[in-house]
Amino acid sequence: MMKRAAKxxxxxxxxxxxxxxxxxxxxxxxxxxxxxxxxxxxxxxxxTTQLIVGGDLLVDGDLxxxxxxxxxxxxxxxxxxxxxxxxxxxxxAGGNIDVxxxxxxxxxxxxxxxxxxxxQRKLKEGENFIDLLVHPAILDRQQHNDxxxxxxDIQGLGYLSCADLDCQGNLQLDDDLEAGEVQFxxxxxxxxxxHVAGDCNCQGEVFSETNIEVEGSLFAGEIVCQGNVAAxxxxxxxxxxxxxxxxxxxxLSSLFGEIHAGRWIATAATLYAAKYIKxxxxxxxxxxIHCGKDYGIFAGxxxxxxxxxxxxMISADSKxxxxxxxxxxxxxxxxxxxxxxxKRDKELDWEIARRVKREMLAE
Numbered sequence: 001m002m003k004r005a006a007k008x009x010x011x012x013x014x015x016x017x018x019x020x021x022x023x024x025x026x027x028x029x030x031x032x033x034x035x036x037x038x039x040x041x042x043x044x045x046x047x048t049t050q051l052i053v054g055g056d057l058l059v060d061g062d063l064x065x066x067x068x069x070x071x072x073x074x075x076x077x078x079x080x081x082x083x084x085x086x087x088x089x090x091x092x093a094g095g096n097i098d099v100x101x102x103x104x105x106x107x108x109x110x111x112x113x114x115x116x117x118x119x120q121r122k123l124k125e126g127e128n129f130i131d132l133l134v135h136p137a138i139l140d141r142q143q144h145n146d147x148x149x150x151x152x153d154i155q156g157l158g159y160l161s162c163a164d165l166d167c168q169g170n171l172q173l174d175d176d177l178e179a180g181e182v183q184f185x186x187x188x189x190x191x192x193x194x195h196v197a198g199d200c201n202c203q204g205e206v207f208s209e210t211n212i213e214v215e216g217s218l219f220a221g222e223i224v225c226q227g228n229v230a231a232x233x234x235x236x237x238x239x240x241x242x243x244x245x246x247x248x249x250x251x252l253s254s255l256f257g258e259i260h261a262g263r264w265i266a267t268a269a270t271l272y273a274a275k276y277i278k279x280x281x282x283x284x285x286x287x288x289i290h291c292g293k294d295y296g297i298f299a300g301x302x303x304x305x306x307x308x309x310x311x312x313m314i315s316a317d318s319k320x321x322x323x324x325x326x327x328x329x330x331x332x333x334x335x336x337x338x339x340x341x342x343k344r345d346k347e348l349d350w351e352i353a354r355r356v357k358r359e360m361l362a363e
Contacts, residue, residue, distance in 0.1 A: 016136050016137050016140055017135075017136065017137060018137060019037060019038075019055075019135055019137035019138050019141070020036065020037040020135055021037070022037060022038035022039065022040055022055075023035050023037065023038070023039045023040070024039075024040045024041075024042070025041055025042070026041075026042050026043050027041065027042075027043040027044055027045070027061075028041045028043075028044075028045045028046070028047070029044075029045075029046045029047075030046075030047055030048070031047070031048045031049055032047065032048070032049045032050050032051075033047055033050075033051050033052070034050070034051075034052040034053075035052070035053050035054060035055070036054040036055070036131070036132070036133065036134050036135040036138065037054060037055045037135050037138055038053075038055035038056045038057075038058075038072070038138070039053050039055065039056070039057045039058070040058045040060075041057075041058070041059045041060065041061070042060045042061075043060060043061045044059075044061035044062045044063075044064075044078070045059050045061065045062070045063045045064065045065070046064045046065070047064070047065035047066070047068075048065075048066065049065075049066050049067070050065070050066065050067045050068075050069065050116075051063075051065045051067070051068045051069070051070075052069045052116065052133070053069070053070045053071065053072065053074075054071050054072070054133050054134030054135060054138055054139070055071070055072045055134065055135070055138040055142075056070075056072035056073045056074075056075070056089075057070045057072065057073075057074050057075070058075045059075070059076045059077065059078070060077050061076075061077065061078045062076070062078035062079045062080075062081070062095070063076045063078070063079070063080045063081070063082070064081045064082070065082045065083075066082065066083050066084075067082065067083060067084045067085075067086075068082050068084070068085050068086065068087075069086045069107075069112055069115075069116060069133075070086070070087050070088065070089075071087075071088035071089075071107070071109055071112055071133060071134050071139075071142065072088055072089050072138070072142055073087075073089040073090050073091075073092070074087050074089075074090070074091050074092070075091075075092045075093075076092070076093050076094065076095070077094040077095070078094060078095045079093075079095035079096045079097075079098070079158070080093055080095070080096070080097045080098065080099070081098045082098075082099055082100070083099070083100045083101055084099065084100070084101045084102050084103075085097075085099050085102070085103045085104070085162075086102075086104050086107050086112060086115070087104070087105045087106075087107060087152075088105075088106070088107045088108065088109070088112065088142065089105075089142065089151065089152070090105070090151070090152065090153040090154070090155070090169065091103075091105060091153070091154045091155070091156075092155050092156075093154075093155070093156040093157065093158065094157050094158075095156075095157065095158045096156070096158035096159050096160075096161075096175070097154075097156050097158065097159070097160045097161070097162070098161050098162075099160075099161065099162035099163070100162075100163065101162070101163050101164065102162070102163065102164045102165075102166065103154070103160070103162045103164070103165050103166070103167070104166040104167075105152040105153070105154060105166070105167050105168050105169060106151060106152035106166075106167075106168025106169065106186070109130050109133060109134055109139055109142075110130065112133060113129055113130050113132065113133045116133065118130075118132045118133055151168065151169055152167060152168030152169030152186060152187075153167075153169035153170045153171070153172075153187070154167050154169070154170070154171045154172070154173075155170075155172050155173075156172070156173045156174065156175070157174045157175075158173070158174065158175050159173060159175035159176045159177070159178065159192075160173055160175075160176075160177050160178070160179070160191075161178040161179070162178075162179050162180070163179070163180040163181070164179070164180055164181050164183055165179050165181070165182045165183060165184075165185070166183045166184050167184065167185045167186065167187075168184070168186040169186055169187045170185075170186075170187035170188045170189075170190075170204070171185050171187070171188070171189045171190070171191075172188075172189075172190045172191075173190065173191040173192065174192065175191070175192050176191055176192050176193040176194070176195070177189070177191040177193070177194045177195070177196075178195050179195075179196050179197070179198075179200075180196070180197045180198055181196065181197065181198035181199055181200075181216070182196050182198075182199070182200040182201060182202065183199075183201060184201050184203075185201070185202040185203060185204070186203050186204075187203065187204045188202070188204035188205045188206075188207070189202045189204070189205070189206045189207065189220075190205075190206075190207040190208075191207075191208055191209075192208070192209045192210060193208055193209070193210045193211055193212075193213075193227075194206070194208045194211070194212045194213065194214070195211075195213045195214075196213070196214045196215065196216065196218075197215050197216075198215065198216040199214070199216035199217045199218075199219075200214045200216070200217070200218045200219070200220075200231075201219045202219065202220045202221065203220075203221055204220070204221045204222070205220065205221055205222040205223070205224060206218070206220040206222070206223050206224070206225075207224045207225070208224075208225045208226065208227060209226050209227075210226060210227040211225070211227040211228045211229070211230070211244075212225050212227070212228075212229045212230070212231070213230050213231075214230070214231040214232065215231075215232060216231070216232050216233075217231065217232050217233040217234075217235065217250070218231040218232075218233070218234045218235070219235045219236070220235075220236050220237070221236070221237045221238055222236060222237065222238035222239055222240075222257070223236055223239070223240045223241065223242075224239075224241050225241065225242040225243065225244070226242075226243050227242070227243060227244050228242060228244035228245045228246075228247070228263075229242045229244075229245070229246045229247065230245075230246075230247040230248070231247075231248050231249075232248065232249050232250050233248055233249065233250030233251050233252070233269070234246070234248045234250075234251070234252045234253070235251065235253055235255075236253065236254045236255065236257065237254075237255050237256055237257070238254065238256055238257040239254060239257035239258050239259070239260065240252075240254050240257070240258075240259045240260070240273075241259075241260045241261075242260070242261045242262065242263075243262045244261070244262055244263050245261055245263045245264045245265070245266070245341075246259065246261045246264075246265045246266075247266055247267070247334070247337075248266075248267040248268070248269070249267070249268050249269070249334070250267070250268070250269045251267070251269045251270050251272075252265070252267040252269070252270070252271050252272070252285070253270070253271070253272040253273070254272070254273040254274060254275075255274060256274050257273065257274060257275055258273050258274075258275035258276040258277065258278065258295075259271070259273045259276075259277050259278070260276070260278045260279075261278070261279045261280065262280045262302070263279070263280050263281050264279050264280070264281040264282045264283070264284075264337055265277065265279045265282075265283045265284070266282070266283070266284040266285075266334050266337045267284070267285050267286065267334065268286050268287075268333070268334045269285070269286065269287050270285055270287045270288045270289075270290070271283070271284075271285030271288070271289045271290070271316075272289075272290045272291075273290075273291050273292065273295075274291075274292050275291065275292045275295045276291060276292070276295045276296060276297070276298065277289065277291045277295075277296075277297045277298070278297075278298040278301065279298065279299050279300075279301070279326075280300070280301050280302035280303070281299070281300060281302065281303060281311050281312055282299055282300070282311060282312060282313045282314070282315070282326070282332075282337060283297060283299045283313075283314045283315075283326065284313075284314075284315045284316070284332055284333070284334060284336070284337055285315075285316045285320075286315075286316065286317065286333055286334060287316070287317055288316050288317055288318070288320070289314065289316045289320040290320065291320075291322060293322075295322065296322040296323070296324035297314060297320060297322055297323050297324060297325075297326070298324050298325045298326065299312050299313065299314045299323075299325055299326025299327075300312020300313075300325055300326045300327070301325060308325075308326055308327040309327050309329060311340075312325075312326045312327065313326060313327055313328070313329040313332060314326045314327065314328050314329070315328070315329050315330065315331065315332035315333075
């Protein structure tokens with residue numbers, strides 16, 4: 001046994017060949033481009049079809065392509081305009097990100113190589129189809145980089161517009177997020193404004209400097225909004241907090257936290273919070289309002305008591321327990337709050353900036 005162990009220990013370990021020199025150019029304009037190593041372009045990049053990079057891609061300018069596959073880190077100092085974007089590590093953009101279809105981060109080498117159908121090619125003896133995508137030394141470096149965090153992050157100084165989004169890390173934008181559907185965000189989501197035409201699924205905190213508008217269901221670890229929140233349904237692990245209003249057509253719930261709105265909270269379904277429910281004005285849950293048994297419901301906290309019956313009311317299918325402020329009024333619906341909102345003649349601070357921006361774009 002000792003001899004056999006010593007013999008196996010003496011066997012040489014296969015050495016990884018040295019990584020190739022990075023590809024460098026002032027500009028890149030081709031029908032298609034592929035590299036198994038790192039790429040640095042000092043100007044704009046225009047690719048008619050596929051851009052495939054096994055290592056890191058740095059573009060000191062704008063990036064225009066049909067499909068981009070970057071297994072490493074993608075850094076673009078300007079704007080990105082593509083049909084589909086697949087990234088293994090992180091995405092850093094100095095400008096706007098326009099993607100017609102899917103943005104996906106956290107792609108592993110095998111998945112990306114199979115999507116590119118590299119496994120269908122005829123290989124030489126001892127050759128691996130992964131090597132057609134990325135050099136072994138670059139792949140080994142990327143696998144070690146995963147340990148240091150930031151895996152799958154997206155950071156942009158402009159806006160992000162896409163049909164579908166699958167981000168394994170954090171998503172942080174200085175401007176707006178416009179998406180057809182947010183399939184998954186593995187970390188936190190932060191943007192100037194958030195608009196999603198379908199569902200939005202975020203494992204961490206969702207933060208907006210203005211409004212959050214999700215036409216489908218919004219699921220998050222926590223929601224912090226410096227404007228209004230509106231969604232088809234809202235499900236949250238922690239707190240739901242908004243400076244303005246919180247509106248949902250379906251269920252509105254905080255499983256382990258509280259729901260707090262500077263103005264009003266309303267849903268056409270049930271309203272539930274494990275702790276407090278607090279609103280500066282009204283609270284409406286058409287099919288029931290429930291809070292933690294050792295907590296309570298605050299409504300009309302920013303109004304004089306004489307205004308509670310009209311603006312600081314609490315309404316549900318039956319009178320909820322633990323009302324600490326506000327006045328219970330029977331039969332009020334979500335549409336009643338919507339009607340009152342249309343009559344409001346006072347713009348909130350964050351809404352003024354949004355209106356001015358819309359008017360400037362319309363001119």
